[in-house]
Amino acid sequence: MKITLHVWRQKNATSKGGMETYVVDGVSADMSFLEMLDMLNEQLIAEGKEPIAFDHDCREGICGTCSLMINGVAHGPDSGTTTCQLHMRSFQDGDAIHIEPWRSRAFPVIRDLVVDRSAFDRIIQAGGFISINAGGAQDANNLPIPKPDSDAAMDAAACIGCGACVASCPNGSAMLFVAAKIGHLAHLPQGQPERAMRARNMVAQMDAEGFGACSNHYECEAVCPKEIPVKFIAKMNRDFMKASLCSES
Amino acid sequence: MSLGTTMKSSIGAKVLMAITGILLSLFVVGHMLGNLQVFLGPEKLNHYAETLQGLGPILWVIRFGLLTILLLHIGAAFRVTRMSKAARPVDYHQRKDLATSFAARTMMVSGVLLLLFVVYHILHFTTHTIDMAGVGELHDAEGRHDVYGMVVGGFQHLPTTAIYILAMLVLCVHLSHGVSSLLQTLGVRKESNASTVDKIGPIFASIIFIGNVSMPLAIFIGLIS
Numbered sequence: 001m002k003i004t005l006h007v008w009r010q011k012n013a014t015s016k017g018g019m020e021t022y023v024v025d026g027v028s029a030d031m032s033f034l035e036m037l038d039m040l041n042e043q044l045i046a047e048g049k050e051p052i053a054f055d056h057d058c059r060e061g062i063c064g065t066c067s068l069m070i071n072g073v074a075h076g077p078d079s080g081t082t083t084c085q086l087h088m089r090s091f092q093d094g095d096a097i098h099i100e101p102w103r104s105r106a107f108p109v110i111r112d113l114v115v116d117r118s119a120f121d122r123i124i125q126a127g128g129f130i131s132i133n134a135g136g137a138q139d140a141n142n143l144p145i146p147k148p149d150s151d152a153a154m155d156a157a158a159c160i161g162c163g164a165c166v167a168s169c170p171n172g173s174a175m176l177f178v179a180a181k182i183g184h185l186a187h188l189p190q191g192q193p194e195r196a197m198r199a200r201n202m203v204a205q206m207d208a209e210g211f212g213a214c215s216n217h218y219e220c221e222a223v224c225p226k227e228i229p230v231k232f233i234a235k236m237n238r239d240f241m242k243a244s245l246c247s248e249s
Numbered sequence: 250m251s252l253g254t255t256m257k258s259s260i261g262a263k264v265l266m267a268i269t270g271i272l273l274s275l276f277v278v279g280h281m282l283g284n285l286q287v288f289l290g291p292e293k294l295n296h297y298a299e300t301l302q303g304l305g306p307i308l309w310v311i312r313f314g315l316l317t318i319l320l321l322h323i324g325a326a327f328r329v330t331r332m333s334k335a336a337r338p339v340d341y342h343q344r345k346d347l348a349t350s351f352a353a354r355t356m357m358v359s360g361v362l363l364l365l366f367v368v369y370h371i372l373h374f375t376t377h378t379i380d381m382a383g384v385g386e387l388h389d390a391e392g393r394h395d396v397y398g399m400v401v402g403g404f405q406h407l408p409t410t411a412i413y414i415l416a417m418l419v420l421c422v423h424l425s426h427g428v429s430s431l432l433q434t435l436g437v438r439k440e441s442n443a444s445t446v447d448k449i450g451p452i453f454a455s456i457i458f459i460g461n462v463s464m465p466l467a468i469f470i471g472l473i474s
Contacts, residue, residue, distance in 0.1 A: 006342075008342075019342060069341060069343075069344070071343060071345065072341065072343035072344045072345035073345050073347065098342060098343045100341055100342060100343070103337050103339055103340065103341055104336060104337055105335060105336050105337065105338050106336070109339075168344075168347075170333070170346075170349065170354070171329075171332070171333035171336060171337075172333060172336030172337040173259070173333070173336065175259075203258055203259070203260055204258065206259070207258055207259050210335065210336060211259075211336055212259075212332050212333035212334075212335070212336030212337070213259040213260075213262060213263060213328075213329040213332045213333055214259070214263060214434075215263075215329060215333070215353065215356065215430065216353065216426075216429075216430040216433050216434065217346075217348065217349035217353050217354070218348040218349065219346065219347060219348050219349055221348065222347035222348040223347065229440060230433065230438075231438065231439050231440050231443070233433070234433050234434075234435075234436040234437070234438050234439065235436060236260070237260050237263070237264065237434055237435065237436045238435075238436035240258075240260045241255070241260070241261075241264055241436075244254075244255040244258075244261070245252065245255060
């Protein structure tokens with residue numbers, strides 16, 4: 001396969017970037033998208049040019065490090081799939097592919113396609129945890145959790161924090177991410193003592209980071225590689241309003 | 250957390266927009282049901298209009314309340330829009346929409362058009378400042394303000410009828426996203442009822458559209474005269 005790539009290049013956080021065009025020949029349909037980029041980078045290095053910087057780590061679809069806006073869709077055309085699990089068989093010989101970094105005020109571009117997603121870390125630090133004294137694990141049956149609750153908690157916990165929800169949202173909102181993190185712990189007994197505080201603090205941090213507001217386009221749900229549903233946003237809204245207006249602290 | 254701080258947050262602004270949206274939607278329903286009395290003849294409609302006018306100070310309380318609700322709705326919309334614009338300072342060269350709708354993408358446009366229509370509507374039927382059809386001030390046999398004659402006269406005029414029908418189309422688009430969206434914002438939408446909730450907006454909007462458009466259309470084609 002011969003692929004033409006239009007890639008966002010930007011030297012550093014302060015420089016002005018732009019789209020550049022590259023042609024990669026001899027791409028195998030069995031290659032992953034990132035392997036295709038590796039191939040391009042080897043080509044660029046051989047030509048004495050600067051390789052394209054992009055985020056990747058596990059390449060198994062579980063770490064949440066890879067990103068990329070591929071032809072205008074976060075993580076590319078395959079639904080429920082991270083960029084690292086996307087394969088070139090999803091494209092045709094002769095295709096032109098546009099690759100851009102996530103665009104959000106809260107995710108500044110560091111270089112080329114790499115963005116700084118530490119805003120998500122700060123949201124987690126604001127309340128995405130439970131404060132317990134870790135000791136010997138108690139017997140699992142001491143803490144009964146109804147099956148629907150544990151299933152819902154696991155659905156939310158599937159979030160890998162990649163930021164595709166923010167990248168695809170017309171409003172640059174991070175609500176699906178924050179809702180998944182709040183919803184995960186809100187479904188479990190361990191999450192109850194700090195539930196109200198968690199909802200208030202995580203939403204406040206989300207707003208402070210400069211993410212947009214949700215207007216229910218549901219683009220986030222459509223691109224989420226873990227297919228986290230927007231019902232968690234509805235649940236977060238309930239939790240937040242209850243925590244803000246009804247709790248004493 | 251105070252109510253003010255809560256409402257200033259991104260979720261608070263959305264909830265404020267949703268609650269004011271419910272109240273405005275209820276007003277739209279009441280307004281439509283009241284006006285549909287045009288099909289029952291001049292006696293019913295003029296009596297209804299006189300009853301409303303007869304409310305005196307209460308009418309002004311209702312008007313002031315509606316204006317406050319409208320201003321809160323608009324204020325929340327501008328806040329949400331400003332937050333969203335600021336959240337993406339550098340736009341994509343290419344971004345594809347996968348799930349959203351025309352109505353959802355154009356809420357601000359339809360909202361601003363509706364605001365302009367509300368101003369026109371008040372200048373037309375409440376203050377009579379605009380009278381393109383040349384109907385003038387009418388009074389019925391009992392000396393009441395002849396709302397029936399005013400409405401029938403107004404909608405025998407093509408441009409007036411066209412403006413009202415187009416405005417109702419815009420209202421239909423706005424409500425079709427707005428009503429489903431507010432149910433999600435207020436936390437009503439769940440996995441089990443998602444498809445129903447997503448249909449409530451378009452169905453509600455269609456009922457309002459059919460009800461409101463039936464009046465100018467019936468008058469224009471001569472079913473009511």
